[in-house]
Structures are given as C-alpha cells and as structure tokens.
Amino acid sequence: MKQWFKSGAPWIWLNGGAVALSMIMVFGLIGLIAVRGFGHFWPSDVAYIEINEPQADAPQVLIGELVRSQVIPAAVARDSGEQVPESVDLVTRHLLKLGNRDQTGQDFSWFLQLYMEPWEYPENIYVIERREWGNFYGQPVALLENGDVVATAEQADFFDQVQTRIERSLSIYDDIEDLEGGEISDINRTLERLRLDERGLAIREVPEEVASAERDRIAAERESLNNSYGVIRQELDALYDSTRRDTLRMRISDGREVDITLGTIVRVTAPNAMSGFDKPLQYVERLWEFMTDEPREANTEGGIFPAIFGTVTMVFVMSIIVTPFGILAAIYLREYAKQGLMTRIIRISVYNLAGVPSIVYGVFGLGFFVYFLGGSIDEMFYETSLPTPTFGTPGLFWASLTLALLTLPIVIVSTEEGLSRIPSTIRQGSLALGATKSETLWKVIVPLATPAMMTGLILAIARAAGEVAPLMLVGVVKLAPSLPVDGEFPFIHLDRKIMHLGFHIYDVGFQSPNVEAARPLVYATAMVLVMLIVILNLTAISIRNRLREKYRSASD
Template structure:
C-alpha cells in the first residue's frame, strides 16, 4: 500500500502543498509584523510617571513604555541590576525617557519589582524637538522675550497657540532659505561657471565683465533683501520660550523655534489621538527627515525612488522592446540568436552588486568623466557627471532590468498566432505595419507585465544604488525650480537604502527601529501595488485582444 502510495505521486503533491503553505504563512506573518510595528509607531502612547527604587535610592522616571519582557536575575545582574537568586524570572520594561540632552540616552530598562508606584499625570507634556528627540516634562512657564506671560495650568493652551504661529514663521524661513536664497546661490554659481568658461575660451573681455557684473549685482541685491527678511523672521520666532521641568527637577528653557509639536497624551481622547495619528502619518510621508533620519518624514526618499523608477522605465522600455522585436521578428533563428537568448537569460541572474560596480566604473568614471572634460571643463576639478548621481543610477537599473523586459516581450510576441501575421500581409499591409498595428497591440499585455515587474524589482534594489548615486541625506531634490529643473547629476535618497541606513547605521538603534518597520511597510505597499497593477493591466489587455487571438 505504501509503495503504491509513493508511486502514485500523492506524497510529493502533499509535500509541495505543505511547502507552499509554509511559505505563505511566513510571508503573511512577516507582513503582519511589519504592519503592526510600523503602524503602531505613530499612535500617541500615554506617558507614565514611575517612582523607582534602585540600590536603595528613590528616583522619578517619566516616559513611555515601549516594550516588556522577562529576564533571569543573572542577566539582570550582568546589565547592572542587583538581584537575589540567579534563577529568578524577572519582568522588565523598556522606557522611552527622552531628554537625551540631559540624560545622554533615550531609553532605559527598569525592573517591574523595583517600581514603587506608577501614575499618569494629566500635566505631563511631550515635546517633539527638531534636535535631541522628545522631551518629557511638566510645564512651568511661558516666556516672551524673557518675561513670563503664563504660568500654571494655562501654559499649555497659550503655548499651543504660540507654537502654531512659530511653525508658520518656520515655514517661511524654510521657504526663504531653501527656495529663494537657494535660487540666488544657484544663480551665482552659474555665473561663476560662466565666467570660468569665458576665461578658458579666451573670451573674457570688458563687455563680458560688465554683463556678468550687472547680473551678479542683481543677485546680490536680492540676497541682501532676503537676508533682511530672514533676520526679521528669526527675531520673531525666537521671542517665545517654554520653561519645562524634567523628572529629576531640572528646569529647561526651550525656545519654541526648536519645537515641532506639543501635546498631553494622558488627557487626549480617542478622537484626539486618532487625529494625532493621521497627522504623524502625513508628516512621515510629506516631511524631510530629522535627527539622522530617525525622526520626521521620508518624502525625499519617496520622491527619489519614484523619480529614479520613472527615468529607468523611460530608458529600459524602448531598448527592451526593440531588442525583443528584432530577435523574434527580424533576426535569423540560428545559433547566434540562441546564444544571445542564453546570454540575456544569464544576465537576469547576475548579482545586482555586479551591475553597481559596472555602473560605477563605466558610466560614472569613464562616460561621466569624459562628459565633464568635453562639456563642463569650467567646473574642474569638481565633477558634474563624473560622480554618482540620478542619471547613472537610473541607467544602471535599466541595464539590470533589461533582461526581464526582453524576455517578457519576446514571450508575448511568440504567443501570437502566425495566421494573424499572414492574414495582415495578405490584406496588403507591410511587415512594419503588421508589426505596429497588429502584433504589438496583441503583445502589449506581456510587454506591460515585463515593464512593471522590472519597475517592482528596481524599486526594491539597494546594493547597486549604494555605488552609483544614493546617499544618506540629500541636501536638495533632483527636481526644483532652477534651470534645467531636472538635475540628473544630483545624488538622491531611496527607500531601500533609507531602511538599510536607519536600521544598521543609526547611532540610536531603539529610536530607529519603529521607523525601519514603517519604511519597510511603505516599500512593501509600493511593490505590491506595482505587481497588482501589472496583473490588472495584463488581464485588461488580454480580454481586449482575446477575440483577435481566437
């Protein structure tokens, strides 16, 4: 019976089903973990006040409970806690205490058995700062130009209104510094390069000097006007400060210019916390990063990823489709064609880091270096295209995903019946017209599937990008209002590299971990969305041309 059962092949069917089911469970479990940890990061947790006794000393600890785990007394003693028996099982809590500028750390483990009391006072404030992370404390007073204007319970309502005004002024400062003054500096740099080019071409005469001097004078006049406006805004934003008391009794004078948000989580209703939650998600998606990428948003990484994928798609689509058309429709089907197909299939299996090394050596150093010598000699010794940037990253990923587009397009062309081609030719159409009006539309489902699968792969690649253009923090976006608007020579941020940097290169691991989950969730959503789009487009086009195939 057992031999017959094995010969029937049923065990292998069940084994295959078990393997597939296990993989699905693992994938779903991983996605559930990423979703839970990533989405929970933005919910405002209550802040507790602990009366904690350690080594006979009583102290007050204020913070959020981030994690709870069990440990043995032996491990607790190794971490600095004095215990009784080594075999005792102890409960410990990871507390986000913030106030890193005062304590030197953001997180602290405390033992549950040493907690004398735990309270959730209504007056505890959470201050999100632009530097040094969160601050937890109690409001003391609000000052305007050094004079106290509010004390006691009314501080929170007054400081909330003043903070909204400060944030509005801060946005104006950011606009002036990044957009207006940035445009002036960009124009002055272009004038410097123009002068250098004229000098190299021996065209730097009196007329050119006067022309450039006039243009430079206009830029300098604009710069002085912006500086005057900027000084007035800085004076306005630095007028108010909040005095808060930390858990150890120290009072800190906190300028409102350094704050992003103030709230009292222990008094917030569910609706208030929900509004705060979506506000934090919007900040995560639309703002720039802060605190070594462990705070703020990831908009530059999202923008850089999308921009790179768009440019890569523009490059890889015509190359892949033309190569597939030639090999399937025009090339003689012989040994050479089979050899090319084998080479294309092998290219799909080459490790991505090899493409990165090739892109760095050929595109950046050779091609980019020669472009600088020919077209940008005035910028020497600073490289323009002879350094990693958006263009070289896009071309490298286009080369990486080219085999996918070629194979998918060629398979789509091979599935079209020969009778359709013969019928079109019999009706008087040329081969090119048959290809353009009949064959390619019917092969479009496979072409679109190959393209979007290539996009999905490119969106998740990290290794080659580390060599050809991605950086930890880009000072400006590749697309702005300065001519030529799209700056292909600039470095950019990427979601995949952002995950690697925050997860493995961050000096504050505990603070960075929730952001890793949130960014990973966003990247998974983008890739899953692209794959679902591929399936939808393929099915739509397949239904559209099914009648012709029949």
C-alpha cells in the first residue's frame, strides 16, 4: 500500500475522478436545462377531465395539458380549502395548463387527483396559439365567414378548412408587416428627417431667402409624403379588415361557445390526433419559430431572435474594440515600458480591475460613456435632435464599450503571458540577423504570441456574452423595436438599444406576470445562450489552433 501511495497512482486516480465528476455535473446540468427548456415545444396531449366532488351539484370539466404532479400531505390540501377525507394522509395534485386566460382569468391551476375520473384524450380538442392571451383550449363547433357558418365540426375536412383559412390570415399579416416595416417606416424616417431639417433652419443663422425656399421644399415634400401615407393607410386598413373576416367558434370546458377571429391566431393544432410523424415535425416547427420569431405577451410567448441577434452583434463590436487596445497595452507593458515601480503598479492595477464587480463598470459606463461622451456628441453633431438624445442615451455602442472595458484586463494579462513565454533566443537570433527591434517584435514575436492573444479573446467573449448587470444600465432593454443592423444607411446603428439573452432570461424569470408560462422559456433561453457561447468559443479556438500550427511549422 505504501509503495502504491509513493508511486503517485492514487493522486492520478483522484484527479481523474475529479475531472470525471466535473464533466458529469456539467453535462448533467446542460441536459437538465435542455430537457426542461426544449421539451416545452413538444406538442403534448390535451386531457379531458371530469372532477366529481361530493358536495358539488354537477361534475367540473377541465381541458388542459399536464405540467407536473406532486404528492403533498392531506393537511396542506385541507389548509388550502380542499375537501379531503380525514382518513387520507397523502394526496396527489396536478398542475394543469388550462389556457383561456381571457375567459376564466387563470392560465394554470392545481387540482387534486382524489375526485378525478379517468382522463380522456379526445381527438377533437384543439390547441390554439394566439397573438395575445396565450393558448386557447376547446372543442370546435363551426367555422364562420362574415358571421355565416361555412363549415361545422362534424365535417371530415373541417380541420383542413381551418388550416387553409389560417394560412390566408397569416399571409395577410405578412403583407401588413411588409407595409409597416417597409413603406410606412420609410415615410416616418423621411418625415423625421424633414422635421430635423426644419428645426435646423431655426437654430442656424440662414439667410431669409434661402430659409424660405428650404421651408417651401420641406412643406411640399411633407405634403407628398402625407398623401402617400394616406393611400398606404387605406390599403393597411383594408388588410386589417380582411383578417377579421373568418371566425372559429369553439366550445370551452364550462360549455360556453366562444368566437375567435382567425386574425388573432398563430397556429391551430389537434395534438391528440397527431401521428408519431406529425409530432416531431410540429416540434421542429415550433422550435424554429422560437429561434427566429420576435417575442410576444411580455416575452412569455413567441421567439427570441432579437435577443440572439443583439447578443451576437454586441459581442462582435466588443471584440473589435477590446482586441487592439488590449494587445497594444500588453505589448507596451512587456516590450517597451521600463520595468520598474510604475510598471509593477500598472500591472497590479490591471489585475485588480479583473476583480471589480461588473455593475461598477455599468455605473461608470452610464456616467462617462452615455451622459458625458454621448451628451457631448449630441451637442456637437445632433443639435437639431435635442432634447431627444441620439448618443446621449444607452445603446449598442456604449454597451459594447462598457464590456470592452470590463474584459480589457483579461486580454492584457493573456497577451502579456504569451509574450513572456517566447524564448529570448528567438529575439536574440532575429536581432543578430540584422532585424531592428520593431521588425523583431511585429514580424517574429507578435505572430508567435497570436495563440495567446486568441486565448484572451476567447475568455473575453465567454465573460462578455454572459454579463447582465452592466448591460441593464448601458443599452439592453426588455423589447427593442428594431434590430441594430438593417438595410437603412449606415446599416449598423450603434445608437440603437438592443435585446440580450442574459437580460431576457432575467426578465422572463423574475419580471414575468405569468410565472408558470415563463418557466420553460427561461430554460430554453438559457440553453440557447450556452450554445451560443460554445459556438463563439469553438470558432475562436479553431482559429487559435490554426494559428498555433501555422507559426509552429514556420518556427520549425
């Protein structure tokens, strides 16, 4: 045994076991997040349940999806007002997603298993995903056009007719979005430019004859735009009216019949009637929409594409800012600065900056970048827009700059360590061959230290992509009206506010009015954030490895 310990084998097994345990914990956590999050998009069966309580006049009917079940003491159920016999010690209760929040006032509710009849899964139960008020559960009655019944639920092709008319409604909504995001958006931007031009005439000293001609031009162009807007507005109103043509009549669990306009519907499914092939297709469709659509219902419905786009854009802008500054600072400290007391103080300060809480950087970014620099830029270049700020308000550029300041110590330290690992013999050999110090640095030393620089960038990306606290102060919002990159000149709008996956998780998890509906989206968004960070890191690691092999072969 002593010989075994002296051989060092126990420590090898200990380290291997620790690594294995860590990997199990990491993959277990990721698996839990993936199952809890992405499992939400699977089209679950919808149950039809009757509850016969002893003192009730009639059975209570429920239609909904099972969310989860738990066993609780009977005393807890009695304290909450449930009728449980004294002979019962433990009871099972189920959390059901009932939907129909606009009809019943509640989306989720707990029910005891005690008085439930066997659950049924009729094929004629529809799940309707709406633009507002969440899901609707019920049984179809009829399909109406302008108030007249055109099909009843008894018809064999009823579901197909519903799908055809919903596709028509969705196509009309696509046309509406094209008009609102295209021609109307262009008109609004042009009107805003004309307003600023007119205000600029009042601010600047312009000769009266020039100002008068400019005002006439602005008035004529504004009138033309208003006339164009009137024509488009009529077309838009006609499209909105056409979305209200078709109506689906549904019967809910309490027997009432409710009419739902197809223009308010995103999707209608009958999960109990789906085959084993239809459900995976539906799952992929819903997951894809989650990744590519915009959020709805206070971020508890819809997709997260603006948050993904904002996160990626911010990380790229941050990387462009932090990389040259961090590398140049490290090169100066290592290669040019005199190694003395002041240099040691600077290094200690850089190391300490890496441990400063991120919210401190957010406060600094808000005060210095947004209010001081942004306010100064507005006074010099956007005077006509004041008092409405352009750069004197949180936005993409200030968020990226704040994160660049946050991750700057990481890049400096990593780059400086890479420079220090290069043997002095390489420097001496280059100088002996007649190269200057500058040529030795930029043509020999820096290329060999490139993998270390990429390591610093990888660590910076991983740190920046998951930060939330500073971003809440310098540019990230709950819902951004437009993306920071689009087809409008100058194409990249650094002054716009953005959405971010980290803040989206915080907002959905802690600020949502519907906690149960938001819970799976928190897991799904967290999984997307983890995948995004992994993809960004793997890309940077691949580049680093290629550079390492390139310069290793060159040095050989």
